Amino acid sequence: MDAGYEAHLRVGSVTVDGRDVALLRAVADHGSLNAAATALGRSYSRAHSRLGDLEEALGPLVDRERGGADGGGSRLTDEGRALLARFDRLAAALDGTATTERLVLDGTVLSREGRVAVVETPAGRVRALALTDDDRVQVSFRADAVTLHRPSGAPEGDETSARNRFEGTVTGVDRAEAVAGVTVDVGAGSPLVVRVTTDSLDRLGVEAGDAVVASFKATATRATRAYDT
Amino acid sequence: MDAGYEAHLRVGSVTVDGRDVALLRAVADHGSLNAAATALGRSYSRAHSRLGDLEEALGPLVDRERGGADGGGSRLTDEGRALLARFDRLAAALDGTATTERLVLDGTVLSREGRVAVVETPAGRVRALALTDDDRVQVSFRADAVTLHRPSGAPEGDETSARNRFEGTVTGVDRAEAVAGVTVDVGAGSPLVVRVTTDSLDRLGVEAGDAVVASFKATATRATRAYDT
DNA sequence: GACCGTTGTGTCGCCATCGACACAACGACG
DNA sequence: CGTCGTTGTGTCGATGGCGACACAACGGTC
The missing domain is CATH 2.40.50.100 (RNA polymerase II/Efflux pump adaptor protein, barrel-sandwich hybrid domain)
Structure with missing residues (x-):
């Protein structure tokens, strides 16, 4: 029997959880929301709408560009990176307590x-x-x-x-x-x-x-x- | 933006979460699974099947009696109480880290x-x-x-x-x-x-x-x- | 101007979950 | 022997979430 947890940050009406953070992190890694979604095995449309919900509550999290030779792409804003860091700290804190005897x-x-x-x-x-x-x-x-x-x-x-x-x-x-x-x-x-x-x-x-x-x-x-x- | 968590204990194939613990606690308080389910606004049939799943993985959690003048009832076993105590400790630990600055x-x-x-x-x-x-x-x-x-x-x-x-x-x-x-x-x-x-x-x-x-x-x-x- | 891979929308259907409901079995008590 | 409030099952329908898919808009590059 081992202990676990599911961390989340509640901001206004939305709660950002590990799934959301994984999506943002994938965006940072792949440079586009499309690539991030497929890398995570998730549908683009859902990822897009979810990101919209998050930004409605948190402000801009990703800079998006469309068109161009490479088709465009998305990158995290400073707020987006701050959110990742914040969540990492929470996860680190919770992980410590869930696993420490x-x-x-x-x-x-x-x-x-x-x-x-x-x-x-x-x-x-x-x-x-x-x-x-x-x-x-x-x-x-x-x-x-x-x-x-x-x-x-x-x-x-x-x-x-x-x-x-x-x-x-x-x-x-x-x-x-x-x-x-x-x-x-x-x-x-x-x-x-x-x-x-x-x-x-x-x-x-x-x-x-x-x-x-x-x-x-x-x-x-x-x-x-x-x-x- | 405030931090939160969802605690759970993973045992074999099932993960017992706060919802399950609330159900067990309600059983302890009300003396019957039926009363517990209605008190929580949940359907008896679902609560019953969920309890069955939990017990399949964890062993007997409640003593059940049916029939009798009062119709019967359910009470927690020692294992059930131990599970509640275990979860409370986990929740206390996580709650401390999520809320402590x-x-x-x-x-x-x-x-x-x-x-x-x-x-x-x-x-x-x-x-x-x-x-x-x-x-x-x-x-x-x-x-x-x-x-x-x-x-x-x-x-x-x-x-x-x-x-x-x-x-x-x-x-x-x-x-x-x-x-x-x-x-x-x-x-x-x-x-x-x-x-x-x-x-x-x-x-x-x-x-x-x-x-x-x-x-x-x-x-x-x-x-x-x-x-x- | 055609091409390409994005972003931006909307729709459809699958699937899991859960409440609602129905009904049998049980057993002490009056 | 009937009553009563349980436990023990199963089924049905609503709901929500998500993948799959379709399609327009965009804007550099060739």
Whole structure:
């Protein structure tokens, strides 16, 4: 069971999705809407009308020329390129969250203050952004939202804004291409996985068996409904 | 122009989306598939067949009983509840990234090592996960991925895994319900926004005009194509 | 002036999806 | 044994989206 998403940008009445972006990108690559549509296996007429709808809401996205020795063609405007960049950033952000592993802890809410809740979990107390009013929750946060520290250099509460902290021992290091996964036993049922660059890993000098401190921000952790019973 | 997404979980041949989850949730609330379908304005027959497709791929999701004084009814199985919890976590994660503001910096890649690139930006050098082979990139990261430090307590390079760091001065603090947005001038065109709990803010004692250090992890920052000309 | 590959329109029909509807089976309860 | 509100099926028609296709307009080039 793997997680996925479909990104879109909503502007006024239209929502531009990955399909639209693929079309624009193909226009940029092929130099004509006709070639772009056929390259994507789509009909020109549909692509044309869709592009018209997009431009009605977003302003000119492509410069079009017709006639001439080569028959004409279409190229992206600056706005069109900006839209591609914007969508790429959104896709990058979403892709990161859909594919990045998360640590999930069962817990119960002890207190709330606005959207911030203090949750008791097997690994300790955690502050999280609560998205439910239930008190039985699951607390989760991303593997790349956790920063590792040596116990000696771990920050005290008053000096940093990352006040969720677990102390634990490293159980394994999985080095991949420039990025490593460090698994830390923090006393919970499942281990905490932290994504770190291999570079950082070497500087920290962390190995299996070492004691480390893992810290992460309350605003980066979420509490959702547990749905038990 | 606001960003959005459509979450789904892919299992084998079916993809369960928000519509399916809404149906399951309605079943849990109303105690029968019939009531759930009508409550959602959907036809029973379609809801029934869709549920059958889901269960064919996922195993039993609802306990169904027919007959009896009350005519019978349906209730979620443990697997069904687990699916709801799983989807809620995914939705929470995606919702966080789609709505959380990001700082975007234009930059050029100086060097690469695997997927990790060193990028020169107006605010300084940054390590990021590169999603493109282009050298003209935009570096972006989430407002809740940045941790603030007092200059005195800011960690040195060897003691933490968060090695991207900007020094700057606070230009404003926007307190909302339990969460505050701190804007920091880091020398780039647009200011850096950091999401912090008001509690952390008070502990740090940060006010406008103060010098602070902002740190964030390379694995939490992305480099995407800039698309200029 | 003919040619060519575009852009710009409109129409037609296919196909998937979904609501609407009809009807059998079920089983506890009065 | 009849009643009732379910579950379990199937069919029909409306709707929307999209490909396929046809055809005019355009404007450099040969």
